[in-house]
């Protein structure tokens with residue numbers, strides 16, 4: 001199986017689905033990540049904070065866009081290695097990207113056609129009317145590109161049509177444990193990332209220039225993946241909302257549901273102390 005992620009910024013892939021990708025890579029699946037923008041202006045902590053110091057380091061304050069982008073890409077490559085992303089494709093668009101642009105849609109379509117993924121993972125588009133959100137623009141672009149690739153005709157495009165089997169959305173900030181709460185708007189698929197949580201932390205520790213390393217990495221895992229884990233009945237989980245309906249021959253019940261023990265699960269999903277198990281290096 002081949003999984004392709006399509007995200008706006010360099011760190012998005014790891015923060016949203018790095019654990020899931022690590023598990024798929026371990027299972028022998030191919031993972032390719034497409035990142036649309038260079039992210040030079042997103043969380044530029046290293047550079048912006050240096051200006052606040054009493055004697056700023058001129059090698060940092062003198063960094064131009066090319067230096068900042070190169071450093072971000074280096075961080076991304078190290079993180080990708082850790083979680084098992086086999087191939088990185090970076091469009092390096094400016095991160096002011098705020099709307100769907102046809103030329104970018106066409107590039108995404110061509111990339112989807114070249115890569116032939118079975119599954120695509122991208123951000124939940126949130127409200128597409130609010131186009132100032134680059135994550136929304138990225139997902140609208142991804143969906144349009146996937147749609148274009150599905151209509152490819154070999155005679156005209158040099159590629160046959162591409163059938164992406166399922167699209168999973170991340171970052172819908174809703175973790176309800178049942179379908180009646182919140183009128184059904186909730187993440188409905190959870191991936192248990194407990195076995196690879198240390199790799200997700202190590203990958204996030206690579207994003208030093210934007211301050212995603214150290215305490216923030218552990219905070220995100222504890223709070224975000226910890227809360228999704230609570231809803232899933234495991235220590236840490238990543239949450240997804242499916243774009244397409246699923247068809248089964250019989251009513252599906254997962255192994256996790258069959259083996260869960262309601263009496264003890266609140267203790268069993270609280271076993272791992274992230275900060276003690278994965279201390280910040282040097283501390």
Ligand SMILES: [Zn+2]
Pocket residue numbers: 008009012135
């Ligand atoms: Zn982002």
